[in-house]
Amino acid sequence: MALVLVVLVLGSTASTSAPPADPAVDRQEQLVTVDGNSSLWPYTSSATTFEQRTLAINVIAAGDPAETRRHLEERSRGDWNETRPDQEDVGTASEDTTATENETAVAEEPAGTATSWGRADGSTRYVYVAAEDDPTDGVWLDESYQLHDGDYLGSRHHIRAYESPRDGDEWTAMQAHQEHWDWFRLSHTVTSAENSQRYVEREFMDRRSVSTVSREHLGNGRGFDSDGWVAIVDLETDGDDPPVPLETVAVLSGAMLVGRVASRTAPRELVAPRVRHAFLLAGSLIGLYLFVRFGAVGLESRLGDIDPRLVAGAFYPLIAVGLPVCTYAFARPLDRSTAFAAASVGFATAILLDYTLLGVTRLPVNVFVHRFSTAIALGFIAVGASHAERIDPEDHGFVRMGTLLWVVTLLVPLLRFL
Template structure:
């Protein structure tokens, strides 16, 4: 059983390839014209090649690129906050923000992604562009909207292609994970709606729906007042407080809660939920309070509460329980914590590998809870549940970090 789960964890870290079977078909069939002379491949790529396609371009702005950037940074509905170099995103391989109605776009950085631009006269002789700039709206250690903007390489052309997506800080990967593009596309659309210098905001179907969560519809924003669309289809909580509240609730719970076994199970599940939410929102609070501090230092300070705190908490609070109750309370409690975390962050989609990984971590804590249970400790036979759970927990922590080696 343990070997099967370990294999699942290793498999969950292998991101599915997004490359196409025929890169040449990708390039020739998916070029879209962004002005009279240039065409764009409507995807981003990890490298300067079509084989490493990642997320789809989902916004194109027709107008002065400098004005487009100025609008996002200085004319947005929220207060603009510049991100210092030490607050830039860590490299996040693969494409696998709590944000209110106000927007606070700031400089951002991350893994480089490229787009391909060609002239209509020579569609096979184009160039690869890296990002002109990156912006984000949200919390580094929480959830945020992130855009990569690509301005025309020709100073005479006036257009900006944007790839907008939503991402959240993953405490197990120690980097950001993309959770969707549609929400961020709408977020960028709202920035340009009802502005006197924007003549049109519309959507055109380009069929570039092979990226993560994409539906093939691209937002077109016209800053120049042109009647024609800008492009067309071409060839184609606090931990101590949480624990105290759990103890108070246990002592004051009405008899309707049932036996002490039920109350201890609720205390185990509640402690895991309280600790998980404390790590997430405590880190966000520290990041906001110490704005000049590198958020990676904040992440490093809170990470031990994930790596050591969760299994320790599980072992301690599972001691009065029997085996089945301990497993259910540990696994379901952590799964509930993950669900609440993503719900409060506004994350509605996850890559399959992330779902498999979280399932494995819940099972690992369930095994640790079984090994710590009262029935297991008084049993003369050593079933090794704690060792099994600790092994799986260690694997779930280490495997996502192997990419840093």
């Protein structure tokens, strides 16, 4: 059983990348005309080659590139802060290892239209730009700038913008995606390009200096959840927007209080002790995991000048050590089956709540397999710590099995750093 679960964990980290791109097809059939003079390959790449295709370009702004940048940086509907170089993505984001066939919906996108774009840095991605009359004679561009809206240790929208390298061309191609900090990968995981595309579209809507915001089908639907439709923003050369009043950003913070099921109005005898202890176990895992997520986000916001990776390092032991220790401590009064169910379901609920509160709508299947294995590991630890297991003279080794699987679930996602 342990061997099977370890294999599951190893399989969950395997690449689920999109099918390899055909350079000939991409160069001859996928180039699109931009501004009448240039041809653009409507994807980004992790290297200066077509074979390393990552995500699809999903926004193109036609107009002065400086004006486009000013729209995003100075006319946002919310507060924005500059992101320093020490806030770059750790390692490589999962955009290289995801495909449209391997994603699962988690929750609906939360309502809201306020956008607050700040300077951002991340892994370098390239686009290919060529002259319209000679698509084979082109250049690879890295990002002109990057922007983000959100929290480094929470969820954020991330833009990579590419300005035209040719004199006389006035356009900016963007790749926008949504990502969140993964406490097991210790890096950002891309969850959607479509959500961020809509997010950026709203940034340009109803502006006096923007003539139209529309979508055009370019057929570049081979990256994550992209559907081949690209947002086209046409900027006016004159006119200005009315001033946008600053809005107060309300930070929703909830404290999950884990208490006993019995209350003053309900006699304790009406609730079985097993049920009370099961809720305590599940609630402790939920409370601890959400505390790590939103405690880290809150500290990151409060200590604006500190490297967010230091905050992540301070909270990570609560994930690596705190969750199994909490499981072992609260599972002691329970029987085997109740302990396993309370621990695994409690952790799964914590993950679901976390993604829902972050607004994550899609995840790769390998992430679900990994989280399933992690929940099973905590379930085994709970079984080994249960009262029935401790008084049993036969040693079944559930604690060792759960600890082994837990260590594997922690280490395997980090192997890419070696």
